[in-house]
Amino acid sequence: MNHAVTMSNVHKVIDNFQLESIHLEIEKGTIAALIGKNGAGKSTLLNMIMNLFKTDGGDIQILGQSVLGEDESWKKNVAYLPQKLPLIVPFTGHEMKELTARWYPMWDESLFQKIILLFGIDLSANFKKLSPGTQQQLNLALVIARNAPVLILDEPTAHLDIPSKQVLNDLLIEWMDNGERTIILATHQVEDIQKLADYLVVLKDGHIAGQFEKEELIETYKRYWFSEPLEIPTLPGEVERKESSLVTNRPTEAEDFLRNENVRCSNTQTLELDEIVTMLLVK
Numbered sequence: 306m307n308h309a310v311t312m313s314n315v316h317k318v319i320d321n322f323q324l325e326s327i328h329l330e331i332e333k334g335t336i337a338a339l340i341g342k343n344g345a346g347k348s349t350l351l352n353m354i355m356n357l358f359k360t361d362g363g364d365i366q367i368l369g370q371s372v373l374g375e376d377e378s379w380k381k382n383v384a385y386l387p388q389k390l391p392l393i394v395p396f397t398g399h400e401m402k403e404l405t406a407r408w409y410p411m412w413d414e415s416l417f418q419k420i421i422l423l424f425g426i427d428l429s430a431n432f433k434k435l436s437p438g439t440q441q442q443l444n445l446a447l448v449i450a451r452n453a454p455v456l457i458l459d460e461p462t463a464h465l466d467i468p469s470k471q472v473l474n475d476l477l478i479e480w481m482d483n484g485e486r487t488i489i490l491a492t493h494q495v496e497d498i499q500k501l502a503d504y505l506v507v508l509k510d511g512h513i514a515g516q517f518e519k520e521e522l523i524e525t526y527k528r529y530w531f532s533e534p535l536e537i538p539t540l541p542g543e544v545e546r547k548e549s550s551l552v553t554n555r556p557t558e559a560e561d562f563l564r565n566e567n568v569r570c571s572n573t574q575t576l577e578l579d580e581i582v583t584m585l586l587v588k
């Protein structure tokens with residue numbers, strides 16, 4: 306069993322929104338970035354993995370165990386940080402830590418203290434008086450220190466300042482090195498994807514539009530520049546055409562095509578990840 310999370314034919318209707326027949330396999334030992342435009346269904350999908358939203362059908366497994374049955378022992382294998390926490394917390398950081406640590410047998414106190422120190426969090430302050438960024442830092446410390454083999458984070462860097470984002474990315478990379486662990490993170494931040502993700506899972510209007518290995522994806526997209534205005538038919542894999550440039554995601558076929566058409570390009574370039582992500586989400 307090589308999968309940390311699988312979803313088979315999962316579907317769900319919530320008011321006017323529909324998650325359509327989701328098939329997803331997240332390999333153990335990898336980091337998957339779940340990306341999609343606002344309202345694409347990322348948080349809904351993560352809530353369904355955690356069985357917080359009931360499915361209308363299909364199956365979801367974490368480390369081979371269905372999350373939909375009576376047996377809830379799968380919960381020890383996953384730590385989840387939702388985008389929005391539903392509670393107004395009347396506790397200090399110290400109290401929150403005591404309450405959380407008690408529930409989780411794999412709690413790693415030294416990791417927790419290390420994260421608190423790295424972020425510089427005052428644990429004696431009341432949670433509700435902390436800034437949104439500091440609240441997010443504390444929530445991250447509470448969730449990462451649970452040390453579950455599967456970590457699910459919904460927009461973990463949304464409120465963090467630039468140095469804290471770096472701290473978190475370094476922490477997560479180090480955390481991954483320490484055993485067979487898996488992270489799924491929903492994010493809008495290209496830096497998170499760039500630094501962390503092995504795979505990108507693209508969600509569009511409630512369906513999975515594709516799952517891509519990041520390095521392969523970067524190799525796949527190419528832009529060709531031409532010194533003369535273009536008058537050629539659509540290229541294989543063409544995803545963008547401007548006056549003197551073309552982008553394709555099937556470069557080998559596109560280059561054969563250009564040769565056959567006797568068209569020479571003046572320059573070729575790979576694309577930045579943010580451009581590729583934009584094309585994946587809007588085209």
Ligand SMILES: Nc1ncnc2c1ncn2[C@@H]1O[C@H](COP(=O)(O)OP(=O)(O)OP(=O)(O)O)[C@@H](O)[C@H]1O
Binds near residue numbers: 343344
């Ligand atoms: N509890 C709910 N009741 C009704 N509709 C809901 C509920 N939760 C989510 N939705 C709807 O599901 C759709 C997907 O929302 P979701 O929050 O999953 O998107 P998202 O991709 O996480 O968006 P964002 O990037 O803005 O966080 C939206 O149309 C939203 O209105």
